[in-house]
Amino acid sequence: MSTQPQPSQTVLAEEECWELLAGQKIGRLATSVAGEPEIFPVSFAAADQRIFLRTKPGTKLAEVTISPRVAFEVDEIGDTSSWSVVVKGRAQVLERDADLDEARATGLVSYLEDGKTVWVRITPSEVSGRRLVPGEQR
Numbered sequence: 001m002s003t004q005p006q007p008s009q010t011v012l013a014e015e016e017c018w019e020l021l022a023g024q025k026i027g028r029l030a031t032s033v034a035g036e037p038e039i040f041p042v043s044f045a046a047a048d049q050r051i052f053l054r055t056k057p058g059t060k061l062a063e064v065t066i067s068p069r070v071a072f073e074v075d076e077i078g079d080t081s082s083w084s085v086v087v088k089g090r091a092q093v094l095e096r097d098a099d100l101d102e103a104r105a106t107g108l109v110s111y112l113e114d115g116k117t118v119w120v121r122i123t124p125s126e127v128s129g130r131r132l133v134p135g136e137q138r
Helices: 014-022 059-066 097-104
Strands: 008-011 026-033 036-043 045-047 050-055 069-077 082-093 118-133
Touching: 014 045, 014 069, 014 082, 014 118, 026 059, 036 050, 036 059, 059 082, 059 118, 097 118
Parallel strands: none
Antiparallel strands: 008 118, 026 036, 026 069, 045 050, 050 118, 069 082, 082 118
16 A cells, blocks of 8 residues: 655744745735735845845835835745745845945845836844655555
8 A cells, every 4th residue: 555755844043044044036025005916026135034025116116115024934945845935024124324335235136127226135033944854655
């Protein structure tokens, strides 16, 4: 009698979550205004245990200004394992020179250069991650 392979799931330590985030360039920003959720794909950089991204005036900027509580997710699906990291925190539009210098120092290059001049920093209140490994046939 054969059974279906059972995947294994591992909770990632926060340090490993940041290592995985640092190796990626595209993530998803989740916002919610008036109970309506939105998800935006964004280019980002992870530095000093914070997330940095650039945007321009529009829905995304308006939403993080109105309701700065956000979630941010990055994942990778591979042949031998998959993982997902979620950062929950507060988004802040950067305006002070010192904050802008810190953001620029990340070296972030947007996937699409289309006038994104507004920097946003996400300071986490919670970071969690999971790794999933496909099960073996028994």
